[in-house]
Amino acid sequence: MSDGFEPSMSRRAFVRSAMFGTVIVALGGGSYVLASEDEERKARADKRPDGRARLPPGQYLLKRIRPMGGTEGDPSPGGFRLRVHGEVEQPFTIDFAELLKMTQVDRVCDVHCVTKWTALDTKWTGVKLADLAARAKVKPAARHVIFEAAAGYTANVPLREALAPNVIVAHKYEGVPLARAHGAPVRVVVPDLYFWKSAKWITGVRFVASDRPGYWETRGYHNHADPWKEERYG
């Protein structure tokens, strides 16, 4: 969540006009690309099919997602195991090959980071979380989903929102295998909540009856994380 590049509005405007379209290398070493003023203006005016603003309040626009760090897991597909468990009738663990045998979907969606960048039309390939839930036969008692990832990272999402058709367990970004920094070999994408809910280096999906605030939710961030309500801090 930390960010070596947090310009004030005026400084950001300066940087934007001087540097849009160019790669900026942040203090942490990750690089990212600002969208042009024109693209940002368009996004601000645009509405989603559900009527919400394309650019949620307080957000600015990047051309693509920016690596935000975190403690990486084993990036090799060969080492990948995903455990689907908790309030389910048929818990299971699948490896990378088995994940690829499930129905694959492409999703194009906007993602919004609490550090205020948004990337539009990001393309992800993977398996719907709803398909994993159906395979495990989630019990009626389940109310929340806990994403479990490398080094003990977790993120909680209400069950109803986790089962939305745009929530996927992704192994490709923009048509190519996930980069290590973005969660290789497999991450979650929950586009309609701030991006910290989208656990990288995923190891488990746990269905629970009572909520369990995760890594950032227990460190001052909002339990729900709706970008249109600016649910940034708890």
Ligand SMILES: Nc1nc2c(c(=O)[nH]1)N[C@H]1C(S)=C(S)[C@@H](COP(=O)(O)O)O[C@H]1N2
């Ligand atoms: N396992 C794990 N997943 C994680 C994180 C993390 O530290 N560990 N950081 C989260 C945060 S704060 C953000 S903003 C997004 C960033 O994803 P990106 O680096 O692909 O942009 O990943 C989320 N998923």
Ligand SMILES: [Mo]
């Ligand atoms: Mo973040």
